[in-house]
Amino acid sequence: MNSGRQWREGHTSPILCVGAAPGPEGLIASGSEGGQVTIWNQEGTIVGTLQLPGEDDCTCVVFSPSASTKLHVSHGETVSVVDYRNLNSPVEQFERVGEEEINALAINESGSSLAMADDSGAVRILDLPGGKVCRTLRRHSNICSSVAFRPQRPNNLVSVGLDMQVILWGLQKTRPVWTLNIQDILDEEQHQQQPGQLFNPPLAHCVTVSSCGNIVSCAAEDGQIHLMRIGSGSKLEQQGAVKAHRQGASQAHFVNFLSHPYWLISGGNDGHVVLWDLSKTL
Structure with a gap:
């Protein structure tokens, strides 16, 4: 390279x-x-x-x-x-x-809807063109930092926030299909770690969805890239994580021009940009 x-x-x-x-x-x-x-x-x-x-x-x-x-x-x-x-x-x-201040935007594949994440924790959906607010989604208890439409599933949207929640929304009924608290998962894992070991809280900074629509990736303050596989019926089928950065992971983005849909690029506060092949991870 x-x-x-x-x-x-x-x-x-x-x-x-x-x-x-x-x-x-x-x-x-x-x-x-x-x-x-x-x-x-x-x-x-x-x-x-x-x-x-x-x-x-x-x-x-x-x-x-x-x-x-x-x-x-x-x-x-x-x-x-x-x-x-x-x-x-x-x-x-x-x-x-x-x-409040808008943190992130996402546009669906057809260009007909714009999603916004803001400091109030709300996610708003705007019709395009025109910019009329048609839905407001409220479930985050802290800043909503990132949103992503799920490719090939126009009625699904994923949001993440500093409340450490990952939420898959069903836009037809404007309610969560499922919610995952990253902190709860880490609490279970840390019971197996050495006593007194300290970890940064997994504040969720950025979310991305693979082009096939079945893998969600979230960059978090604990330096990990958290991964979720979505199965049939939009159910949360599997979750895991890769230790990506020595400091907080601030960006994660799937790239769609390589050999399969599971190539991911992450960036962190450690100054590193990393290319991942996740095809065998989940």
Whole structure:
């Protein structure tokens, strides 16, 4: 593998989020503190930049899978829709759709629904286009940090939060199909560890679902990547974990351009980025 490269001059303040376009152009978007969005090509050349209204930080950038020219950006309690071909101003703004600051966005495969996770613990579903809030899901008791639609199952959504909960939602009835508390699992495991051994709490930072729709992966503060297999009837069939990082694991993302759907990339506060083959793990 070639050594990594650094792309410079795209931002004047810390970068908080990055997203990749699904189309053949292979564009990358990055968002930073203060509301600046930069679009890059695959070679690291800047295509354009946009300063969003206000001074709220960009917390998430995600391209639409059905309209690859459109980028959705969360900043504060607002979501802005940007067309990278014309970066003079957003083409749409969904103002105050978050109850508190929005942490993460996800768009379903058809591009008809946008899910948002915010600091209040709520998950809100917006109809696209238009941005009308059609559902609000409440079950997290702390910050909801990440959401992901389940591929090939348009009525399933997964959310995770700093309450250490992983929740699979059934959107037709707007209620959980199942809930998994990562801390409960670790408590059982730690009974078998040496007395007095300390562990970071498994605050859940990022969730991703494999392209086949049956594996959920969650990056957590305990440095582990927690894995869940979903069986028939959307039941939780199996769970496990891999020790991924020496410090908190902050990112986990399945990649869909390799030999099978179980390749995963994780990133952690230890400064490491790791590529995993999970095909034999679960």
